[in-house]
Amino acid sequence: MGKTERSFKLLVASIVIFTGISMGAFHVQANGQAPSYNYSYWGDSISAPDAYKPTTLVNGEDLGIGPFIEPSDIHVTEDQMIYVVDSGNNRVVMLNHRFQLIDTVASFDNNGKKDQLSNPQGIFVTKEKQIFIADTGNNRIVQLDQNYQLVTIIEQPSSDLLKDDFVFQPLRVVVDNAGRVYTMAEGVFDGFMEFNVNGEFNTFIGANRVQVDPIELLWKRLSTQAQRSQMVMFIPTEFTNLDINEEGFIYATNGDNSSDKIKKLNARGTDILRREGYFDPIGDIRYPIDIGPSRLIDIDVSDSEMYSVLDSKRGRIFTYNNDGHLMYVFGGIGNRRGLFHTPVAIERVSEQFLVLDKALGEITVFKATNYGHMINQAVRSYYEGDEESAYHFFKEVIEMNANLEFAYAGIGKALLRQGDYKGAMENFKKSLDQKNYSKAFLLYRKEVLKDYFPTILTTILVAVIGLFVWRFYRKLIKRRKEITIE
Amino acid sequence: MNKEIMKFPFYLIVHPFNGYWDLKYEMNKRINLIISFLVIFLMVLTNILRTQYSGFLVNIYNPNHMNSFLEILYVIVPLLFWCIANWSLTTLMDGEGKFVEIFTSTCFALIPLILLNFPWIWISNLISMEETAFYYFTNSFALIWFLFLLFIGNMTVHQFTPLKSITIMILTVIAMGFMAFLCLLFFSLIQQIIAFISAIYQEIVIRY
Numbered sequence: 226m227g228k229t230e231r232s233f234k235l236l237v238a239s240i241v242i243f244t245g246i247s248m249g250a251f252h253v254q255a256n257g258q259a260p261s262y263n264y265s266y267w268g269d270s271i272s273a274p275d276a277y278k279p280t281t282l283v284n285g286e287d288l289g290i291g292p293f294i295e296p297s298d299i300h301v302t303e304d305q306m307i308y309v310v311d312s313g314n315n316r317v318v319m320l321n322h323r324f325q326l327i328d329t330v331a332s333f334d335n336n337g338k339k340d341q342l343s344n345p346q347g348i349f350v351t352k353e354k355q356i357f358i359a360d361t362g363n364n365r366i367v368q369l370d371q372n373y374q375l376v377t378i379i380e381q382p383s384s385d386l387l388k389d390d391f392v393f394q395p396l397r398v399v400v401d402n403a404g405r406v407y408t409m410a411e412g413v414f415d416g417f418m419e420f421n422v423n424g425e426f427n428t429f430i431g432a433n434r435v436q437v438d439p440i441e442l443l444w445k446r447l448s449t450q451a452q453r454s455q456m457v458m459f460i461p462t463e464f465t466n467l468d469i470n471e472e473g474f475i476y477a478t479n480g481d482n483s484s485d486k487i488k489k490l491n492a493r494g495t496d497i498l499r500r501e502g503y504f505d506p507i508g509d510i511r512y513p514i515d516i517g518p519s520r521l522i523d524i525d526v527s528d529s530e531m532y533s534v535l536d537s538k539r540g541r542i543f544t545y546n547n548d549g550h551l552m553y554v555f556g557g558i559g560n561r562r563g564l565f566h567t568p569v570a571i572e573r574v575s576e577q578f579l580v581l582d583k584a585l586g587e588i589t590v591f592k593a594t595n596y597g598h599m600i601n602q603a604v605r606s607y608y609e610g611d612e613e614s615a616y617h618f619f620k621e622v623i624e625m626n627a628n629l630e631f632a633y634a635g636i637g638k639a640l641l642r643q644g645d646y647k648g649a650m651e652n653f654k655k656s657l658d659q660k661n662y663s664k665a666f667l668l669y670r671k672e673v674l675k676d677y678f679p680t681i682l683t684t685i686l687v688a689v690i691g692l693f694v695w696r697f698y699r700k701l702i703k704r705r706k707e708i709t710i711e
Numbered sequence: 712m713n714k715e716i717m718k719f720p721f722y723l724i725v726h727p728f729n730g731y732w733d734l735k736y737e738m739n740k741r742i743n744l745i746i747s748f749l750v751i752f753l754m755v756l757t758n759i760l761r762t763q764y765s766g767f768l769v770n771i772y773n774p775n776h777m778n779s780f781l782e783i784l785y786v787i788v789p790l791l792f793w794c795i796a797n798w799s800l801t802t803l804m805d806g807e808g809k810f811v812e813i814f815t816s817t818c819f820a821l822i823p824l825i826l827l828n829f830p831w832i833w834i835s836n837l838i839s840m841e842e843t844a845f846y847y848f849t850n851s852f853a854l855i856w857f858l859f860l861l862f863i864g865n866m867t868v869h870q871f872t873p874l875k876s877i878t879i880m881i882l883t884v885i886a887m888g889f890m891a892f893l894c895l896l897f898f899s900l901i902q903q904i905i906a907f908i909s910a911i912y913q914e915i916v917i918r919y
Contacts, residue, residue, distance in 0.1 A: 267773050654767050663768055663840030670837070 266657045271628045276553035276597030279563035284587035288326045293586035298347045301572045315342045333375045347397035359395035382426030399469040414460045431494035433461040470526045478521040502549035508536045527573045529608035540565045546604045550631040596625045612639040630656045731867035747818035766835035796886035806869035816864030827853035
């Protein structure tokens with residue numbers, strides 16, 4: 226009802242406001258060189274304080290190992306060891322948390338023979354320091370232990386599920402706690418390939434849905450069999466990247482243009498991402514039509530189910546909390562420090578972000594500002610259920626950015642727990658959270674009614690008695706008058 | 712007499728057949744018009760207050776987009792469009808109604824929308840999420856009542872059969888669409904002309 230009314234009003238408004246706006250001059254704020262922004266409930270981009278600031282640049286020359294050539298992936302372990310896949314140099318470079326060189330790996334011992342990496346594209350390192358490298362040029366995944374000794378090699382699998390002419394070209398790889406290997410391979414439309422602990426191909430997981438263009442479908446319906454065979458097939462879009470969190474859920478990005486650009490896959494391959502934010506997590510929600518929506522090419526999930534995605538079109542990094550609220554945006558394409566040329570991979574190291582630039586062959590290190598740190602802390606404490614400290618952190622965040630609407634909901638929840646229902650209502654109203662507002666309101670109403678219940682009931686009782694008395698009195702007077710007339 | 716006039720709109724909305732008959736044949740045209748304008752005014756007032764003061768659970772509004780003047784137009788423009796379109800069609804299709812009668816009958820049909828929606832502006836502040844169902848129910852009920860009155864009003868004013876008046880109402884809506892389209896076309900053309908003239912003016916001014 227409300228929606229139809231709104232659209233009706235819009236129609237009338239468009240009839241009414243004929244002047245003033247010339248078409249084509251749509252004001253798109255997100256496209257400007259705004260240093261940082263966030264989207265309001267209404268979909269407007271509103272400038273926000275910087276959450277992350279660039280601090281250092283790391284490149285191969287400074288490390289003394291020659292420039293990185295088209296590096297394509299980075300991975301950071303829990304103890305903050307950084308692994309960079311230097312694809313063009315066919316090697317993996319290891320750095321410590323101060324960005325000092327530890328080691329490089331280009332070859333390993335394969336049954337007594339020296340074996341080389343060839344154009345490796347992806348890397349994953351488990352807690353036990355087992356290194357998995359997607360050795361794309363050699364059509365295999367290589368598993369090395371912490372001393373860079375070969376453990377196993379996952380070669381081209383053979384299975385009924387695969388076509389005969391299938392060539393195994395793994396691009397990205399992740400490993401869950403049970404040792405299952407998930408890989409995103411070139412030209413695979415059925416999802417990720419899952420290998421068991423022994424390196425045998427199990428199944429595909431989490432295929433994207435096929436998106437059908439209605440116009441194209443119409444053409445297909447109208448054309449003959451011969452024509453149809455010449456046409457492009459409807460196939461699901463490929464994934465663009467994946468990451469895995471401690472609980473073993475795979476976070477994946479794909480090139481779709483739908484609301485499920487980002488997916489959180491459970492073991493069965495079902496998408497279970499929470500999309501409770503004001504908008505679906507899809508990167509930019511406002512963009513110029515000629516450039517188009519964000520193309521997400523990397524995802525990094527960190528603690529408290531916060532995840533960040535990298536938009537290759539505009540070089541921006543969007544970070545969402547576990548509910549899907551946009552926390553902050555930073556980065557961009559350009560020549561200044563903190564901007565990129567062709568960013569390909571992001572990784573989070575505690576309060577730092579690493580962004581790998583493929584063309585420039587360098588890593589930009591971002592450090593959280595006070596604002597960014599406060600949001601992170603607030604979201605973390607909120608996720609852990611520590612509403613008391615979440616309240617304080619959110620308060621601090623709002624001090625710095627009063628426009629961050631979802632922060633008010635965090636404050637509201639803490640106030641609700643404390644029993645300050647009216648305060649909770651106000652905060653939920655600010656975050657435009659009707660569900661929680663209603664909860665707080667019900668409690669508040671109960672409280673108010675409890676306070677005034679005796680007064681209200683007494684008033685009603687007095688009024689009713691008064692009415693009866695008044696009627697009786699009038700009747701009495703009438704009767705008397707009639708009597709006197711007679 | 713005065714009391715009767717006060718009571719008449721309320722009588723009309725619950726007894727539409729008799730009410731509209733009286734509106735067309737019995738009542739004073741001047742008084743009808745005055746009541747109609749009053750109804751429009753109240754309708755505008757209700758709508759403005761509704762967007763501003765309705766409870767948060769039924770009304771999330773962006774204060775930047777709230778515009779009382781536009782709220783006025785949201786009532787008056789569709790109303791006038793309806794009356795003009797209806798009048799244009801019914802004159803061609805043997806309707807007996809005059810423009811004033813169409814206008815007043817339409818305005819009188821708006822009364823339930825005011826009567827039911829106005830109290831809910833305030834009540835909606837006292838309800839929870841689950842209770843908003845009542846709000847939406849009342850809203851829909853008011854809308855249906857309004858449409859019913861519009862239908863009866865049209866039928867009585869033009870002395871149509873029910874089927875014919877339904878046809879006319881549908882045609883009227885289509886005609887409204889045409890009018891909206893023509894208006895847009897007209898104004899966008901005017902805009903082009905103005906832009907053209909101002910461009911020429913600018914060029915002349917800059918050159919000399």
